[in-house]
Amino acid sequence: MRLSPKPDLIEHLPRLRRYARALTGDVVRADDLVQDTLERALARLDLWQPGSDLRAWLFTLMHNLFVNQLRTRRPQDTALDEALDIPVSGGQMEALAARDMHAALVRLPDEQREVILLVGLEQFSYAEAAQVLGVPVGTIMSRLARARERMRHMLAGAPAVQLKVVK
DSSP states (O other): OOOOOOOOOGGGHHHHHHHHHHHHSOHHHHHHHHHHHHHHHHHTGGGSOTTSOHHHHHHHHHHHHHHHHHHHSOGGGOSOOOOOOOOOSSSHHHHHHHHHHHHHHHHSOHHHHHHHIIIIISOOOHHHHHHHHTSOHHHHHHHHHHHHHHHHHHHTTOOOOOOOOOO
C-alpha cells in the first residue's frame, strides 16, 4: 500500500492570514481563525482530494468556520473594530487611502466582503470563489458588482446606495 504525500499547508499560511485578517478586522481573531482552519484541515485531511486545489479547499474551510463563528457570536461581539493600526509616516497619502479602503471594506455586508476579498485580493476566479462560498457563479458576479458599487460610493463620501424592495 502506497501512501500519498501530505500536502504542504504551510505555503498557504500568508494568504490564509491575509484573508482571515480582512474577514475579521482583527489580528488576534484572524490568527485564531487561521489556527482553527489548520486544525480542521489536519483533522480532515483525508477528505481533501489529491490533485484538487488545496488553496480553494482551505479557503472553503476558513469561510465555513468564519460563518459558523458569526452565527454563534453574541450580539455585542459582532461589531467589527474599525480602528486601524496603519502608521501614517513617509507615505501618508497611501496609508490614508489604505485606511479608508479598509474602513469601507469592513462596512460591506459579509457576503460582499467575502467575494471582493476572494476575487480582488486573493485572485480567485469567479468559479473558484463560487466553489469556496458554495454559491452559483452568477451570485458571485452580482455580489461583486454590488460590493464594488458600494465601495465606490463609500470612498467618494457618498451615502451607500439603498435598494428599494419592489413587490
